[in-house]
Amino acid sequence: MKIQTALLSVSDKTGIVEFAQALASRGVRLLSTGGTAKLLAQAGLDVTEVATHTGSPEILDGRVKTLHPKIHGGLLARRDNPDHLNTLTQHGIDTIDLLVVNLYPFRETIAREDCPFADAIENIDIGGPAMLRAAAKNHGTQEGGVTVVIDPSDYARVLADLDERDGTTSYALRLELAGKVFAHTAAYDGAIANYLSSLSHAEPAQDHTPKRDAWPRTLTLQVQQHQALRYGENPHQSAAFYVDSTIATGLLGSYRQIQGKELSYNNIADADAAWECVRDFDSTACVIVKHANPCGVAVGTSPLDAYQKAFKTDPTSAFGGIIAFNDTVDQDTVEAISAQFLEVLLAPAYTPEALQLLAAKKNVRVLEIPLGDGRNPLDIKRVGGGWLVQNPDTDTLTLDALKVVTKVQPSEQQLHDLLFAWKVARHVKSNAIVFTGQGMTLGVGAGQMSRIDSARIAAIKADNAGLSLKGSAVASDAFFPFRDGLDVVADAGAQCVIQPGGSIRDDEVIAAANERGIAMVFTGMRHFRH
DSSP states (O other), X not given: OOXXXXXXXXXXXXXXXXXXXXXXXXXXXXXXXXXXXXHHHHTTOOEEEHHHHHTXXXXXXXXXXXXXXXXXXXXXXXXXXXXXXXXXXXXXXOOXXXXXXXXXXXXXXXXXXXXXXXXXXXXXXXXXXXXXXXXXXXXXXXXXXXXXXXXXXXXXXXXXXXXXXXXXXXXXXXXXXXXXXXHHHHHHHHHHHHHHTTBOSSOOOTTSOOOBOSSOSSOOOOEEEEEEESOSSSTXXXXXXXXXXXXXXXXXXXOEEEESSOOOHHHHHHHHHHHHHHTTOSSOEEEEEETTEEEEEEEXXXXXXXXXXXXXXXXXXXXXXXXXXXXXXXXXXXHHHTTSOEEEEEESOBOHHHHHHHTTSTTSEEEEOOOOOOOOSOEEEEETTEEEEEOOOOOOOOGGGOEEOSSSOOOHHHHHHHHHHHHHHTTSOSSOEEEEETTEEEEEEOSOSSHHHHHHHHHHHHHHTTOOOTTEEEEESSOOSSHHHHHHHHHHXXXXXXXXXXXXXXXXXXXXXXXXXXXXXXXXXXXXXX
């Protein structure tokens, strides 16, 4: 069945005039509403207003315009059902074969900090979702059905299908677009539910705007499959990689893979850990990650300098690791990293010479990710029968926020070393202890059940790498519960410590630091990472 009549009603006008012109040139009759109809008419197209088509004017300030049997009958009548088609004839209803709709910008409206409640409510689309659901339900059979489009990026595909199939669309395309519609309307309704269920049940203020609570009582999330993975964390587990419908600039989900084997579940998890750590630094930095923990982090005068320093921290763990840079990777850097086995390389850009060298290492997965300050709005962890949801740990620390609690005052260099250590510690699994000095990690202790064991492991790592901890700075992601952990880092050679403070034994730990002649600062902020 050829497409004879199309209804176009869009809030996103991208490409709609050109699409309508292409449809008209193929003999398709155009119906439209409001602003879309006006735009098409201004472009010289012969377009019929929906109000004229239905014989019913738009009412209630446009709240009711497409909720009419001549619209929904035209969308919902099955083309392979003679009774349906006879009913349309009896009531003078034409079929609508193509529906092009996108919805009022509800999510964009509520994203404004000063969005009035009334504006949010008025941007809840009613007629649009009703038409979309009707058309998607009636995508039909192999013999024919309604083609429904919500995304301007699909206009060209529809036109190509029409030309290939002599004015009809394939069932495969209609089915795909119908699924896309229901995903879209589900996300749209989910956004409304999230918004309304986050409003306080208390009486609203005089301006009729309810207050928003911290968290919605019903949380609806939607993600899209980006890649079906070969397996999950282990070969006997199946897995897939999903991404947000809109990815903020700078997040891993926006990666472009330049070369290499397909990313695995663990590759993606470790790459994210490396990327989140390296983009925390303003100066040129390199992060090497193994099993979700940084095993080497450094800043340098160049990517090569940063890499060489980061690699020194733990050459053994760096084998088979993930390497991330926050600066353009050049030929010298690639020549250096080619000496080690690595799984994934991440950077915002690569020089042509670097890419030429990397091409020889065909199995290395090379990812390009634009730098940016985008952050995930939510941090989510699955537990049995539920979800733990929190704001991400993105708080940063400045020098003026530090509280010196010891008799010894840290030097300016020590303060910079402490802040460097603190940045790294935020990305290390708890309990975390990080030794640093001169812009590089010297020893990292991660994921132990006791803080003192993390301290011991960090010191052992440094010794194994042949790195001296004399005069080093140490970060602890949470407070020292006893003085024993402080004694371990002091015995290893640390001369300054950064930690949150807040223990009932803070006085004991401060006294130990004074006894050992160590400078210690409190942050008042903890960085547990489980």
